[in-house]
Structure formats: structure tokens, C-alpha cells
Amino acid sequence: MYEHDVIVVGAGGAGLRAAIAAQEAGADVAMVTKLHPVRSHTGAAEGGINAALRDADSWEDHAYDTMKGSDYLGDAPAVEALCRESPEEVIRLEHWGMPFSREEDGRVSQRPFGGLSFPRTTYAGAETGHQMLHTMYEQVVKRGITVYDEWHVMDLAVTGEDDPADRTCHGVVAYDIQSGEINGFRAENGVILATGGMGQVFDHTTNAVANTGDGVAMAYRAGVPMEDMEFIQFHPTTLPSTGVLISEGVRGEGGILYNREGERFMFEHGYANNDGELASRDVVSRAELTEVNAGRGIEDEYVHLDMRHLGEERILDRLENILHLAEDFEGADGLTEPMPVKPGQHYAMGGIETNEHGETAIGGLYAAGECACASVHGANRLGGNALPELIVFGKRAGRHAAGEDMGEAEITTGKEGDWEPADYEFDVEVGETGGQGPAAADGGAVATDPDGVLSAAVEQAQDRVEALLEREGRNHATVRSQVQQTMTANVNVFRETGGLEETLGDLHEAREAYKDVAVSDPSRTFNTDLIHTMETRNILDIAEALTMGALARREFRGAHWRKERQERDDENWLKHTLVSWNDGEPELWYKPTILEGENKTYEPKDRSY
Amino acid sequence: MSQSYNRGLIEDFSRWREFEAGMWAWIFHKFTGWVLIGYLFTHIAVLSTGIPAAGASEAALMAGEDVYTQTIVSLEGLLLVRILEVGLLAVAVFHMLNGTRLLLVDLGVGLEAQDKSFYASLILTGAITVASVPTFIAGAF
């Protein structure tokens, strides 16, 4: 067993920042991560980090933009914390040597981004995330923080009280990918989950293969509520074969979308008569899919993004990196042919419910980054708002976990304060079939003393791995693709009751199928088959919670579109959906959005730009 | 990495087909360097016959019958030696040209064209060697 004050699970932007903060606050920190830190998906972010750095700008404006962008589903205390602290955090990155792009006067550059009233997106070329990730890892090296890399965290070690609010997290159980060792990591003060996105729930995503939402699923099974899971951002221009993102820049410069008939469908089919290709992400994504569904897609799958008319000179000058992306990952030459694009999952707004200090409903358990939902993005994330979330909430969670007094949180967690049970009946049986697993969900253990909890969790993990390795059964890959396909078919940018219910049924079947998956590779050395099999279980749990939220929310808000009611319904739905798992069974409930900020209340306005 | 697992076929030099210009240049430079230093030792050894020759009589020297002159002339009379000399020239010329290339690289000049400058050294070496053959072979037959 390994022992530290604070254990950070995941070493992307959020995890690294949390570790540094906890260490600065005097704690002995260790990071446990299934990828080496520099391999984390934060490295893929291109656009930039929003921060109100200039005199003409203010954090209040940033907060206003963010609330509006969130379609008023963000919680004001979290949004304000984000916007208030982002500037100092960005400057701190600069002081750590992050190579931002520069202005003539030597100050960091900022550029305009969709939905922002001021050009406050601070960037480092087209590789902001890469630079940020590496800069922070450098600080981790400097501080000599312990990193257990290529350790896959399997589950949390949580005490077994009946009410999740009474439970405490004492550590995690992890599997050393290199050697096959399973061991416990005891956290004296707290565990911080920073496991990133869950793009692999869908079969087409800009997220990494490793983004399987493990942390979210672990917390979920331990009894922590999942918040606003139905809000998934889909990006309209991703390469069909890999999901690599083609940035909005192409359309910004004048790139045009065509269907198979060569029609400029954004106009010709009336999806956005004013803005055309430059309409917001969700509008363009839906338009593309409508085209494909109407049989006007190319190879029944994608549409064309053409930039040839911009001329070689302009393309080379402004969009050179796009040329490389299309060439390297799709084998398409943007100078001579149109590039194939289709919508892809891009970002999960929802996740582990936390307050503005990163605390979850379970004692000693924190979450930060994309896996968490504080919530700052509400129903829709603005471009450039995820990276500041990592550093602001990473830092906050780290400090709090290290024992720093940060005052009373304004956001509540779990069933504290106002909440209401859901009014929704699901047709299909949800949750674990056959009810395996002990009291505190299937991740926890029944014991209550820290060491007991941990050793019980380790034992359980060992049994599980042993079983997967020894038994005969089907390969997880079929189950995974079953989940991904049904999610993409029905829980994509178009959502309607029938489809969503069908998916819930498919997921139920997938759960059944998952019961007899087995790992055919018998080796203990670097058994990725085993890791992927465990991840698939996480994908399943998340997909279900996500679909439940999507079914319950009968309105169109932000990224969530419902056929049954294609407009925002502030009367009934200015509230978060929460799904919590207890005794193998998910429960759906609601909680009001907090629109009261420090000095003002954010009145819902129409989200038109 | 020295304890690296032996992967048979995969090890470096069996992959010579895949080498790029810079790697070839490195190998050739190394090879030619070793040949040159090897030659320097032999060269001095042969020239050392000049030491006993210095004690020979004036007449012997005039007639070219001293050990030194005899040795050189008989060596030069061998076709093999002549051919080896042409080889030595090629080796030296390549080492010089590529050495110049390396000196430029050290000065940070023309790094983008490092492959082209290597090919140029090769071609020039070939040209100079061929052009010198008549001079080197002259009188050997």
C-alpha cells in the first residue's frame, strides 16, 4: 500500500494544477495516472484560455458571457470563481514559463472567440493545451512530486454508510499496467479526481482513446451524483476517420460546407440564412446530420468543407496547420480537394457534481477539470473556457484537499438544500442487472475504518481482475462498439423520446452482455485488453446516466436538443438533472440553478448573438 | 539502453537500406577518418626508411640506390599500390569535402541542405578521383 496526504487521479491540466496547489499548501501529494502526464488529452487543446487580463476587460464581463453561453444553467458562484481567478492563474502559467504568443510590446496575445464580448482568449499558437500541459508538468518535475504513471485507477475506496453523504473516501485502488500489480493508495486528506473527458461514450469524438470517463464512473458508483450529464458539445467539423478537430478558423476565413449534390446547404436548405457556415456549433452540427440523414451526405456519412477558393496563398498563410491535419490524418489535400467533415463529440459539460471548492458529496473526495461539474459551463461551454476551468478548479481542489481553509461553499452537494425527486418513469430497467456488488455501490467496500476499506477494495479489485483473466467469454470490444453506436444513433445532436428509450434498452442489453466479457490475453504485462475491458464498464455506466438525463430533460437548452420541445423552457427547467447510483440502481432528481452572483443576479436572456 | 533486448533483424546496421543522408555521411566520414589515420601510421613507417638512407653515400643517393628511394620506387612500381593510392585519394577527398560540410554544419550554415551537401561531396569526390586517375596511374605500366 502506498500512502500520501493527497492522491490526485489523473495528470492532465486539472490534475497537475491540483497536485502543485496541494503541495504548495504543504501536503505530501502523489499523482496516479493511467497515462504518463504529458500524454494527457489537455495537450490537444488548440484555441486558448479565456482570462480578463486587460484594463478594458473585466472578470464580470467574462462571467456575464459565460452565464449567457451556459444558457443559464451555470451556477453563478462557480462561474464567478472561474472568471475572477482565471487572470491570476494565467499569469502564473506565464511566470512558469509558458510560451504564450506575444504582442509587439512583449505582452501575451489574446484573440476573439465565439460568445465572448472581448478578445480575451489567451493563446500559444495553435497549441495552447500542449504548452499548458508541458509547462505544468515541468513544475511537477521541479517540485519532485511523486507520479505513479501508467497506473490505471480501478475504483475508489469509500466507506459503506447507507447515505452517500455520510461516506468518506480513503483512497483508490489501482492496477499497474506495466507489471499487473494491484495496490491501494491511501489518501490521508483526500482524493482528487481529474480524469478528464468521456468522449469514448460516442463512436466519433475529438477526445482521446483514453478518455473513457473513468473518474466519473468511479464516483458515480461510489454514490456521488452525476450532474447535467445530457449536455454534450458536438463539434461540426471533425475528420470522419479519426475525429481530429478541424478548427472553426476554416469557416471563419470563409470555408464553405457542401453536401453530395454540391449544394451550399447551410443557405440552400435554410438552416442559417444569415450566418450560414458561421452559425453556432450546434446549429451547424444538426444541419450536417440532417443532410446526411436525407441522403445528401457523401458516402452516407459526411459533408465537404471546402477552402480551395481561398487560394493557396491565404491558406498557407492562415490555415497551414489545417492542411497538415487533413493530410496526415485523413489523407486529403485541402489545396486541391474539399475536406470531409462530420460532427463529433467534443466536450462533456456535465460530470461529477462538485461545489466551487471541488468537493463532492462524499467526504474526502474531490473532482476538477472536465470530469467535474461545478457547474461553470451549464448547458453549453464557450470555447476557451475549459482550460481556465482546469487551472482554477484544479488549484482550488488541491488547496482544499491539503487542508487550507477556504470558507463555506455556496454551492451545495448531494441532497442538501433544495432538491426535488424526478417526475420521470423509465420504461426500461436501468442500473445493474442481477444486483452484484456490495452496499456502497460496486466500487466501495462495506468496512468503515480507512485501512479496512482500502484492503477490502483491493481484494475486490483483485478478484475482479482474476475473474476477467481466467474466465472465458466475449471480447469487450463488441460491447463497447454496441454502446458507442447506439449513443451516436440516438443521443447525438438529435434527441427524441423514442430513440432515447431505444438506447436505454440497448444499454440494458449491453449490460447483460458485459456480464460475460472476458479478457483473452492472459498476460500480466501491459495488458491493454484488460484495461480496455475495465474502461468499457465505465463507458456503460456513464452512457446510461447520460441517456437518462437526456430523456428527462424535455426542452431545448444549449447543446441539448429535444424534438418534443424545440425551445428553452425556463419555467420548468432552470434546474440541474442529477443521477445518483445507490445499491446498483440509478436515481434521477433535480436541483435548482444558482443565478445569484456575488453582486448581481443573472437574468435569463435569449441566447442569440 | 545498452541492455536492450536483442531484436535480431532490427538492430541498426542491418537497416542500412533505410538510412538517410546524414547517417551515411556519418558512416563514411568515420570510415574515411579511420583509413586516414591508419594510413598516416603506415606512411610515416615507410618514410622512415629515410633515416638509414641519410647515412648512404653521396653517389648512392645521386643514383637513387639508397633504401628510401628504392623502397618508394619499387612500391610505386606496383600496380596494386597505385590503385590503393587512388583509393586513398578518394578517401581523403571525401573526408575533406564532407569535413568541410561538417565544419559548416558546426557553424550553423546550411543545415537545411545537409543532405544535398552530402550528395554534392559524394559527386565531387567521384569527379576528382576519376580526373586524377591518369596522373596517379602514369608510368605504372
Added chain:
Amino acid sequence: MAERYSSFTSGGRMWLLQRVTAAFLLVVLAFHFFLLHFVHHADEVSFLASSARMEQLSYYSLMILFLVTATFHGVNGVYNALVNQGLTGTKRTVIKWTLVAASVVLLFQGIRTANAWAGGFPLL
């Protein structure tokens, strides 16, 4: 590793010397080849001709310098090559001193030869 952090490690100096000698050799070797193969032909070499050249102080000193730089450049090159391929420890020390010894022999013999031609150290 800290003990290696000195800006006086010989690495840089040897590297520089290898380049400087190379630059020098470039000129002198070209001259040498040209003189002894093109101006005078190899098969026409004779003790007296060599001797005549060597008796000139300028030629004599150029050749000695040629010998010294070539020896350094060649031997240092060989040593570097071996070190780069991972020669360490005692083996390395042994090889190093063997190379130094070989260089001394080479230099000694070379200078002796030159002196024989010049009939002692040339004064004019």
C-alpha cells in the same frame, strides 16, 4: 551528476580543437597532395628531392605542424568515436593511454625522419 557540471570539462575544448585542426588540415592536406602527386609525381620521388624540400625551414615547420595536427586530429577522432560507442571505465583509460603512446611514437618517428632529410634541424 552534479560533479560533472564544470565549464572546464575538456569536452568543449577537444571539440573545438578537432574543428580547428580540421580547418588547418583541409588546407595543408590539399597542398600536400597537390605538391606530391601533381607537381612532383609519386614515382619520381627520391631521397634528394625530399631532402631538398625539407632543408627549407618553412617547409620543414609546415610538415612538422602537419604531422602534429594530423596526429592529434586522427587520434582524437578515433578516441571520440570509441567513446561515443560507449567505451567507459578502465577500458577507456587503457585505450586512451595506448592512443597517447601511439601518438608519441608516431610524432617521434616522424620528426626523426624529417630531421634525417633535413640533415638535422634545418637552420635555413
Added chain:
Amino acid sequence: MSTQIPNQTDESSETEPDAEAGSKGDERRAEKRRRAAEERERRQAEEAERAAADEETVELKVFRYDPEVEGKQDPRFDTFHVPFTKGMTVLDALMYSRDNYDSSLTFRHSCRQAVCGSDAMFVNGGQKLACKTQIVDLDQPIRVEPLPHAEVTKDLVVDMEHFYEQMEAVEPYFQTTEYPEGELEEQRQTRENREKVKMSTRCIWCAACMSSCNIAAGDNEYLGPAAINKAYRFAMDEREGEDIKQKRLEIIEQEHGVWRCQTQFSCTEVCPKDIPLTEHIQELKREAVKNNLKFW
């Protein structure tokens, strides 16, 4: 060449049934291994059929090795036939093979877009990022091997520890003695200076360069091109100041620092991020010499 070995495995495990079979678990695992071998044979036959059926397929020869699994302890090459689709990369082909033919095929990968640096491997004799290498650009059959000069953990996975150690040996973090006044005041940096270090900051720690460098292969202590580049990234950053630069030069000047580089250019050749590594190393050599000349 690969198909012969599974047969042998079968024989040996049948004739001497598990000499050391201790627990039931072990037995079952051995049994499972045997079945896996059979399964593999069946699959290979199937694949061959498929290939014969004239679909457009890609032929992949993949290095296999597992220290624990019989039949894989002696390295071998397995052949996979993957249906070709436009834009397919080597990584796509590997993933297809794993998901459809052999789930034990092991390789690191994550981002699929050349930013995480997980999947550098030896493809047709060159160090490449699998996700960034288009199948159409390669001769077939495509030979995929783990990075040379690194210890193979399993299949295409190599031990990266040594590489990480070298990267971390150059004090790879920003250091300065003076910060601007005021909490929210950034350090100034000229555009030219940012431009100068820009390429060097793009390294994704894939280790392709290190694997391609013949000197790094021979000399374990050589920092290697990536680590030197990392040092360059800081040494050339004007925000660090002169004092720190002195210290940086001392680090790269160590015996196994820049002087080891023999300008082979292989590193520059293979770097998937097009970092001019040789140029950076050479510049540091000159800086170091200049710096030392000051003392002479």
C-alpha cells in the same frame, strides 16, 4: 515467418502439461493460452482467405513479444490483413487488427492526432508516429516494430523510463531570479524570442529521435536530442536571464551532453514535430564554446 511458431507452442503445451502448474488459476490460464493459440491459427487462416478474396487490404507484419506468454517469448512477426479505407493510418490499421483479430495486440496510443506522443514506432525501418503515418505512403507489407534501442516491454510497447530520465536530467523547468512587480504583471518577451524557442517547445516526448540516434544507442548516458532540445528551449528563452543561462550551458556541456552529438541528422529526420534538433544542438555547442572562451 510467423505462422510456424504457434504450432510449436501447441505441441509443447500438450506433451508436457504445465510442469509448474500450481493453482487452479494457473491451470486455467494455461488452458486459455492454448486456446488462444488455436484461435490465432484459425484467425490467420481466415485472414488469408479474406486476403485472397480480393478485397482491398493492407498487409501488416507486426512484431510480437510477451515475456510471459508461451509462443510469444521468442519474438515473432504476425501478419494481419486489414481492409483499407481512405485516409487510414498505421494506427488505424493496428486498432482494427486488435479489435477484430487479436485483442492481445499491444501498443500505446491515445490522442490519434500527434499530440500525446504515445505511439512512436518503427514502421518500415523508420521511426514514425503511427497515428500520423498514412498507409498509402508506405510500401507493403508494412513492417511494424517497437522503437529500436529501447527495452521491449511487450509487442510494440517499449520501456520509456530511460528516456524520461534523460528528459528530466536537464532541469526541464523555467527558472528565473526576477519576476515583474505586481501579481498580475507578466514577464515581457519579444516576438523574435518567442519565435526562436517556438519549435523547441513543440516536443511531445515521443522518443523517436532518441531511438534513431546511433550515438544515443551506444552511449546510455548521452542526454539525447530531445533532452538537449528541452535544455535549448530554456537556455534560449530570454525571460530566464543570464545567470540561469550559465547554469544551463553547464548542464548541456557535461561529458555526455552536446559533445556526444555527431550530427547524424537522424533525429531531425524523424521528429514528427519537425523540430530542427541538430540545429539546436549545434547552436548550443557554439554557445558553450563561446562561453568557455570567455574564461580562457
